[in-house]
Amino acid sequence: MAITLTVNDEEVTLDLDPDTPLLWALRDHLRLTGTKFGCGIAQCGACTVMLDGFAQRSCVTPIGALEGATVQTIEGLDGPEAEAVQAAWTEINVPQCGYCQSGQVVSATSLLREVPKPSDQEIDDAMAGNLCRCATYARIRKAIRQASDSLEA
Amino acid sequence: MHPIVKPAFAPRPTRRGFLAGTGGLILGLHLAPQARAESSAPTAPTPGAFVPNAFIRVAPDDTVTVLVKHIEIGQGANTGLPLLVAEEMDADWSQMRAEQAPSNPQLYANAAFGIQGTGGSTGLSNSYMTMRRAGAAARAMLVSAAADLWGVPAAEITVSKGVVAHGPTGNEASFGALAEAAAKGPVPEDVALKDPADFTLIGAEGITRLDARSKSTGQAEFTIDVYRDGMQVVAMVHPPKFGATVASVDDSEALAIPGVRAVRQLPSGVAIYADDTFAAFRGRDAVVVEWDESAAETRGTDEIVETFTAAARTASLVAEEAGDADAALAGAERVIEAEYVFPYLAHAAMEPLDGVIEWDGSAAEIWSGMQIPTTSHATLAGVMGLGQEAVTINTMYTGGSFGRRATPDNHFAAELANVAMAGGPGAYKLLWTRENDMQGGYYRPLTVHRLRAGLDGAGNITGWVNQLANQSIMRGSPFEAMMQGGLDPTSYEGANDLPYELPNRRLAWAEMRSPVPVLWWRAVGHTHTAYAVETFLDEVLETGGRDPVQGRLDMMRADRPRDRAVLERVAEMAGWSGPGTGDRRYGVAMARSFGSYVAQVAEVEDRDGAPHVTRVWCAVDCGLAVTPDVVRAQMEGGIGYGLSSILGEAVTLEPGGRVAQVNFDGYTPLRLPEMPRIEVSILPSAEPPSGVGEPGLPPIGPAVANAWRALSGQAVRRLPMRPA
Numbered sequence: 001m002a003i004t005l006t007v008n009d010e011e012v013t014l015d016l017d018p019d020t021p022l023l024w025a026l027r028d029h030l031r032l033t034g035t036k037f038g039c040g041i042a043q044c045g046a047c048t049v050m051l052d053g054f055a056q057r058s059c060v061t062p063i064g065a066l067e068g069a070t071v072q073t074i075e076g077l078d079g080p081e082a083e084a085v086q087a088a089w090t091e092i093n094v095p096q097c098g099y100c101q102s103g104q105v106v107s108a109t110s111l112l113r114e115v116p117k118p119s120d121q122e123i124d125d126a127m128a129g130n131l132c133r134c135a136t137y138a139r140i141r142k143a144i145r146q147a148s149d150s151l152e153a
Numbered sequence: 154m155h156p157i158v159k160p161a162f163a164p165r166p167t168r169r170g171f172l173a174g175t176g177g178l179i180l181g182l183h184l185a186p187q188a189r190a191e192s193s194a195p196t197a198p199t200p201g202a203f204v205p206n207a208f209i210r211v212a213p214d215d216t217v218t219v220l221v222k223h224i225e226i227g228q229g230a231n232t233g234l235p236l237l238v239a240e241e242m243d244a245d246w247s248q249m250r251a252e253q254a255p256s257n258p259q260l261y262a263n264a265a266f267g268i269q270g271t272g273g274s275t276g277l278s279n280s281y282m283t284m285r286r287a288g289a290a291a292r293a294m295l296v297s298a299a300a301d302l303w304g305v306p307a308a309e310i311t312v313s314k315g316v317v318a319h320g321p322t323g324n325e326a327s328f329g330a331l332a333e334a335a336a337k338g339p340v341p342e343d344v345a346l347k348d349p350a351d352f353t354l355i356g357a358e359g360i361t362r363l364d365a366r367s368k369s370t371g372q373a374e375f376t377i378d379v380y381r382d383g384m385q386v387v388a389m390v391h392p393p394k395f396g397a398t399v400a401s402v403d404d405s406e407a408l409a410i411p412g413v414r415a416v417r418q419l420p421s422g423v424a425i426y427a428d429d430t431f432a433a434f435r436g437r438d439a440v441v442v443e444w445d446e447s448a449a450e451t452r453g454t455d456e457i458v459e460t461f462t463a464a465a466r467t468a469s470l471v472a473e474e475a476g477d478a479d480a481a482l483a484g485a486e487r488v489i490e491a492e493y494v495f496p497y498l499a500h501a502a503m504e505p506l507d508g509v510i511e512w513d514g515s516a517a518e519i520w521s522g523m524q525i526p527t528t529s530h531a532t533l534a535g536v537m538g539l540g541q542e543a544v545t546i547n548t549m550y551t552g553g554s555f556g557r558r559a560t561p562d563n564h565f566a567a568e569l570a571n572v573a574m575a576g577g578p579g580a581y582k583l584l585w586t587r588e589n590d591m592q593g594g595y596y597r598p599l600t601v602h603r604l605r606a607g608l609d610g611a612g613n614i615t616g617w618v619n620q621l622a623n624q625s626i627m628r629g630s631p632f633e634a635m636m637q638g639g640l641d642p643t644s645y646e647g648a649n650d651l652p653y654e655l656p657n658r659r660l661a662w663a664e665m666r667s668p669v670p671v672l673w674w675r676a677v678g679h680t681h682t683a684y685a686v687e688t689f690l691d692e693v694l695e696t697g698g699r700d701p702v703q704g705r706l707d708m709m710r711a712d713r714p715r716d717r718a719v720l721e722r723v724a725e726m727a728g729w730s731g732p733g734t735g736d737r738r739y740g741v742a743m744a745r746s747f748g749s750y751v752a753q754v755a756e757v758e759d760r761d762g763a764p765h766v767t768r769v770w771c772a773v774d775c776g777l778a779v780t781p782d783v784v785r786a787q788m789e790g791g792i793g794y795g796l797s798s799i800l801g802e803a804v805t806l807e808p809g810g811r812v813a814q815v816n817f818d819g820y821t822p823l824r825l826p827e828m829p830r831i832e833v834s835i836l837p838s839a840e841p842p843s844g845v846g847e848p849g850l851p852p853i854g855p856a857v858a859n860a861w862r863a864l865s866g867q868a869v870r871r872l873p874m875r876p877a
């Protein structure tokens with residue numbers, strides 16, 4: 001069954017088993033490899049993408065449910081929040097191994113789109129689902145704050 | 154990985170003596186192209202490029218690419234090594250690029266190991282002089298090319314931020330403009346290095362990691378991101394118990410899944426070949442395997458702990474001894490004792506083990522993140538029956554390692570080669586699931602410590618005995634040859650050569666055996682020795698009526714000024730005035746590891762009956778800090794990784810031998826809300842750079858435990874602190 005959806009502003013048709021997780025459709029079939037695999041069970045956040053405007057774990061999202069949906073991956077993430085987040089991420093040297101960071105950046109962007117001036121608690125809540133084994137968490141907090149400030153300026 | 158790693162793989166001297174003497178560099182335009190032809194450079198040098206040596210490439214567009222011989226696993230090798238080159242070349246930081254060097258032990262051996270490898274936090278220390286000399290030589294060649302071109306004395310030429318200039322004539326040229334001419338010039342025999350007082354990049358703040366942007370935009374390419382034409386994805390089913398083997402396979406259901414191409418039995422388990430990852434993972438779930446468990450570990454964790462504890466109590470292989478500890482304990486006014494149990498730990502790096510292999514029957518190309526490419530190379534060639542020259546390895550960005558990708562037995566390289574052999578010529582991506590990774594062993598060794606201390610009437614420590622039991626990491630590996638007197642230093646490092654005056658002391662080890670494979674895990678032995686020593690010492694000091702900081706300082710050996718300095722510094726940072734009395738308590742701990750000295754103070758509160766760490770102060774002496782921000786990042790990461798383990802990580806075996814944890818739901822690493830605020834102070838030092846990837850970790854566990862004991866009255870002696 002072919003499913004048509006919008007990925008990074010382009011309409012794509014996926015003729016795959018409807019149970020195929022969005023993660024593997026993106027990676028194996030659309031070759032959008034910025035979105036990563038870490039656990040496959042919605043525990044680590046490495047696979048986070050924007051689905052119809054909200055951060056979502058693509059590893060547990062079957063494409064069968066996505067007819068007409070709009071997906072933004074790290075490759076297509078744009079707008080002032082995304083730019084501010086990525087600029088802060090680079091300036092503060094957030095990434096270490098970098099593997100979790102696509103997911104972190106998508107989650108942080110999603111947070112700032114909804115809550116431009118998040119409190120400490122709101123940052124903690126929004127980012128708790130994204131594991132980073134390199135423990136770059138302190139810098140993630142700082143970068144979100146810096147991105148938020150730069151958006152306000 | 155441990156740094157004391159040399160003789161087992163000493164490389165043959167190369168015909169040009171590349172590694173002769175002090176790891177000196179033979180510069181040669183002729184050397185680099187040859188080296189490249191023999192190996193797998195990720196990209197070919199642009200025509201017209203200046204390739205002064207195996208480490209540096211100057212392109213006509215002014216970019217300077219440094220081939221980094223250490224795998225970038227997050228520790229900043231792709232920033233630190235180029236920075237050393239840029240400093241001596243007087244390049245501008247913005248023109249620098251990093252590329253992973255191919256597997257080539259002759260060119261890129263780790264001076265500490267004699268083979269190409271990354272581990273033991275040695276990356277920067279052993280490259281410090283090599284990379285600087287490479288940069289200085291490249292600079293000299295550019296200068297001499299400019300001197301010829303302009304007809305002026307080389308001595309009058311200056312270089313700054315990537316611009317070569319001659320003041321008197323006003324001539325100026327970029328590196329790129331001079332590249333072709335420089336490539337034709339002779340290679341300097343000897344080059345002068347900068348006086349450290351003239352450094353502009355080494356030690357500077359505001360250096361952006363070369364990989365920061367690509368890793369924030371999803372562009373950095375990891376092994377999992379490699380796709381080859383016609384590539385199949387391969388998933389593995391491994392034995393459910395360590396030491397079990399395949400008895401029989403029923404592949405009928407797996408083969409019925411659309412996209413599953415084949416199911417093959419390999420020495421390490423059962424491989425499912427498929428058109429894509431989803432099909433491979435479904436096939437993995439559908440294949441039915443019977444196992445032969447006759448040689449398997451069937452003990453559960455409780456039984457193993459019991460055995461190890463009994464062994465620790467009678468441990469007799471002496472690793473260190475001074476004075477007469479037994480007499481001191483016998484004559485002590487008071488004897489304190491405690492036993493500590495540390496669980497198996499999984500590295501659980503975010504990118505599960507993976508590798509891509511493509512072969513045509515006579516040659517193979519591999520894409521992976523291997524921390525010891527030299528031995529992986531030999532394993533791949535050996536399993537495939539190919540000459541080493543027919544195998545090339547491309548080192549990719551790697552989603553963490555923490556030691557996991559430095560396996561002396563090269564089990565993953567062997568599995569990858571077997572996947573290719575069983576599949577026939579073609580391209581394959583072997584991708585472990587999180588479950589493969591979590592349950593696959595190669596854990597931090599389960600360890601039991603038994604400590605005893607004797608006190609005199611005044612509260613002074615008169616005797617100290619530490620006995621411990623765990624499996625050896627070196628045993629059964631190529632490193633076994635280095636075990637002297639049957640001792641594996643990675644089992645107890647950090648429990649010996651303490652900074653404290655303990656005239657009557659003994660450290661003894663009992664080696665345990667189990668089919669559960671064990672491996673170096675970020676900071677290796679120090680992960681448990683620092684905890685056992687520094688929490689026990691804290692209790693003993695308290696019993697003797699001593700303050701944790703002053704008590705340690707009073708016992709400090711005169712020949713350990715660097716330990717003293719970090720402890721004094723951290724006490725000052727934290728405004729230390731004892732463990733405190735309110736809702737927030739303070740604990741201190743220190744450890745020297747991988748050549749660096751770290752002391753930390755943790756501020757801890759009680760959150761729902763469990764410790765919550767609010768702040769950490771960290772003082773580090775790692776010699777000269779080449780990139781201070783990378784040092785801080787590694788301290789933060791080490792603290793986070795260590796805190797993660799002591800709070801909530803354990804791999805346990807159920808009775809019968811199955812691993813209880815499957816994925817990140819049962820094995821629970823630290824998440825962002827639990828990350829403390831961290832303040833790092835780097836002590837100024839002119840000593841050569843020492844490790845930073847691991848040394849941030851050892852003190853955090855005991856610092857937190859000491860604070861928690863002050864708060865709760867409970868001494869945590871079985872980890873983790875917050876059982877799942």
Ligand code: FES
Pocket residue numbers: 036037038039040041042043044045046047048057058059060
């Ligand atoms: S891979 Fe989706 S949450 Fe881990």
Ligand code: FES
Pocket residue numbers: 095096097098099100101131132133134135136227503552553
């Ligand atoms: S940067 Fe390595 S896992 Fe987050």
